[in-house]
Amino acid sequence: MFNTIIDAREFESARDAFNWVVMDCRHDLRDPGAGFLAYLEAHIPGAQYARLDDDLSSRPVTDHGRHPLPAADRLVEVFSRFGMAPGSQVIVYDDSGGSIAGRMWWMLRYMGHRDAAVLDGGWQAWLELRLPPESGEVQCPGAKFSGSPDARMLVRLEEVDKLPALLDSRDPARYAGESETIDPVAGHIPGARNYCWRRNLDPAGRFLPPGRLRQQLLAAYGATDPAEVTFYCGSGVSACHNVLAATVAGLPMPKLYVGSWSEWCADPHRPVATGRDPGAL
Numbered sequence: 372m373f374n375t376i377i378d379a380r381e382f383e384s385a386r387d388a389f390n391w392v393v394m395d396c397r398h399d400l401r402d403p404g405a406g407f408l409a410y411l412e413a414h415i416p417g418a419q420y421a422r423l424d425d426d427l428s429s430r431p432v433t434d435h436g437r438h439p440l441p442a443a444d445r446l447v448e449v450f451s452r453f454g455m456a457p458g459s460q461v462i463v464y465d466d467s468g469g470s471i472a473g474r475m476w477w478m479l480r481y482m483g484h485r486d487a488a489v490l491d492g493g494w495q496a497w498l499e500l501r502l503p504p505e506s507g508e509v510q511c512p513g514a515k516f517s518g519s520p521d522a523r524m525l526v527r528l529e530e531v532d533k534l535p536a537l538l539d540s541r542d543p544a545r546y547a548g549e550s551e552t553i554d555p556v557a558g559h560i561p562g563a564r565n566y567c568w569r570r571n572l573d574p575a576g577r578f579l580p581p582g583r584l585r586q587q588l589l590a591a592y593g594a595t596d597p598a599e600v601t602f603y604c605g606s607g608v609s610a611c612h613n614v615l616a617a618t619v620a621g622l623p624m625p626k627l628y629v630g631s632w633s634e635w636c637a638d639p640h641r642p643v644a645t646g647r648d649p650g651a652l
Contacts, residue, residue, distance in 0.1 A: 434630030548645035
């Protein structure tokens with residue numbers, strides 16, 4: 372079974388297996404409806420569509436960020452509707468380097484389902500195979516998902532000040548406060564270092580080799596125990612990409628502050644830092 376990433380050719384050779392569930396997670400943060408329209412036009416045959424704003428986030432429970440993590444019972448309901456059950460091999464993809472698909476991968480791991488992997492290179496890698504896509508919406512028969520949340524994977528707002536290492540997964544300009552087009556305040560959480568999730572990918576949008584990822588991540592962690600590192604981003608989505616990259620690299624799975632910058636900056640009394648990370652590679 373696959374539990375981190377999967378190559379497009381290997382995926383295509385096995386995707387018709389009876390227990391495989393394929394999920395399309397394409398999403399545009401600036402145009403929330405664009406991903407579903409692109410899916411309806413063309414997608415990997417058999418793929419169902421997961422909406423970031425409805426399926427991968429829900430009403431605030433653990434956090435009050437822009438994309439709150441759904442409650443456990445809601446996740447069981449969503450995964451069951453998609454036909455996921457114990458033993459299902461789930462494959463998730465998007466068209467943005469895995470930055471959205473990584474969120475579903477992380478949520479499945481959070482609920483104890485390890486047989487989930489992100490399609491390396493995503494939609495673009497599958498298109499390179501020059502196979503006929505499918506159009507329209509796919510709805511597979513439901514199943515009974517079984518799982519429970521692992522609270523150790525999460526960091527909540529009140530814990531942020533006590534973290535030994537906090538890494539911001541956004542691009543350097545947003546981290547520095549030089550550019551902010553999504554959240555109302557620019558900058559980063561004081562004390563956080565910067566490790567943009569895009570650093571995990573090569574120019575073709577595929578994950579770097581495990582050894583290279585390990586080298587980069589350990590350099591960003593510094594002297595901190597890898598098991599004590601926490602990632603955040605704007606709303607707990609692209610930070611999952613860094614959690615995935617660490618797992619691909621064979622490092623302990625980092626923690627995730629799901630509320631992220633969107634939750635932190637919502638209170639004007641919380642401190643805000645600006646400026647580039649001088650130690651960022």
